[in-house]
Amino acid sequence: MTKTIIQTLDAPQAIGTYSQAVKVDRTVYLSGQIPLNPETMLLVDGDIAAQITQVFDNLKAVALAAEGDFSDIVKLNVFLTDLTHFPIVNEIMGQYFDEPYPARAAIGVAALPKGAGVEMDAIMVLKPQEYPAS
DSSP: OOEEEEOOTTSOOOSSSSOSEEEETTEEEEEEEOSBOTTTOSBOSSOHHHHHHHHHHHHHHHHHHTTOOGGGEEEEEEEESOGGGHHHHHHHHHHHOOSSOOEEEEEEOSOOGGGOSEEEEEEEEOOOOOOOOO
16 A cells, blocks of 8 residues: 655645645545635635635645546535535536536534635545556
8 A cells, every 4th residue: 555645835734633635546535625725824705605616726736736636536525514505515516527426425514623614525536547558
């Protein structure tokens, strides 16, 4: 088993004792992302749509750092402090993902770090490397 820690400055730095992502062989476990601006480490201004968009941008940055993209995500977990925002998640998710969509769970929670309204984590399985014919 090969374990690689994924780190990028294009996503918020960890605010606790965890890595942005851990790659084990072709599977990448992306840690939860909240709507922090990676440059300021502050929650983005705006409504829940702005927060959801920032979370997807943060996840995308980590996926790219792991040499993957959203088409490689097989499982997405969405944590919301208000489940009435779930239709907004669906709308914005459609801007980032194409069919077939990953498996997904939506969980209502009492609170999230730094007062965020949304957090998401994901599991990604990278496509096998293709090498040119010699």
